[in-house]
Amino acid sequence: MMLIEVxxxxxxxxxxNKTDLGxxxxxxxxxxxxxxxxxLEQFYFFSVFDEVLIIGGEFFLIIQPKEKIDKxxxxxxxxxxxxxxxxxxxxxxxxxxxxxxxRNDDAxxxxxxxxxxxxxxxxxxFFHLSSSLADFFFILSECMKMEEEKYKFSTSDEEEPLEEFxxxxxxxxxQCLNAKQxxxxxxxxxx
Numbered sequence: 001m002m003l004i005e006v007x008x009x010x011x012x013x014x015x016x017n018k019t020d021l022g023x024x025x026x027x028x029x030x031x032x033x034x035x036x037x038x039x040l041e042q043f044y045f046f047s048v049f050d051e052v053l054i055i056g057g058e059f060f061l062i063i064q065p066k067e068k069i070d071k072x073x074x075x076x077x078x079x080x081x082x083x084x085x086x087x088x089x090x091x092x093x094x095x096x097x098x099x100x101x102x103r104n105d106d107a108x109x110x111x112x113x114x115x116x117x118x119x120x121x122x123x124x125x126f127f128h129l130s131s132s133l134a135d136f137f138f139i140l141s142e143c144m145k146m147e148e149e150k151y152k153f154s155t156s157d158e159e160e161p162l163e164e165f166x167x168x169x170x171x172x173x174x175q176c177l178n179a180k181q182x183x184x185x186x187x188x189x190x191x
Contacts, residue, residue, distance in 0.1 A: 004046050013145050052064060055147075057155070061101050127187060131176075172188065
């Protein structure tokens, strides 16, 4: 599925009874030439939002607007040294890993080298969430829709997500992800 199609779908789902916060629109002008180096650039070309987008519920995620992408790298690619100055971290982080979202202060990033989407917890644990940004937003949209329509946001037993909810999530993930990516997605989002 093409990224623009997925973004239209996400735009239709986003908001979900005020569970999601922020507003965004899609530039759907097919007469414009899209000259973007990768899917992350396409995402910011087609999506218009000035403030962060917050996906609520079990799939909580804060998506940064293009204007805040440089700041989103702080603590990941750019770290403070002992003098309080920013420097690059070429040891634990790759310059091609662009953080565009976070979940509870854990990074969700686009890898410019392979086009995949990944998650990182404290630069110690890494998760391959999808092979493309289009796949990531597709499964995220489908999961958000399922969370609202089937579960009415009652997805846990107060402590842990319901087993049936996790199984339904796995079924959605299986539409686009391989077995390792599915397990990585479940581990990143549900621990």
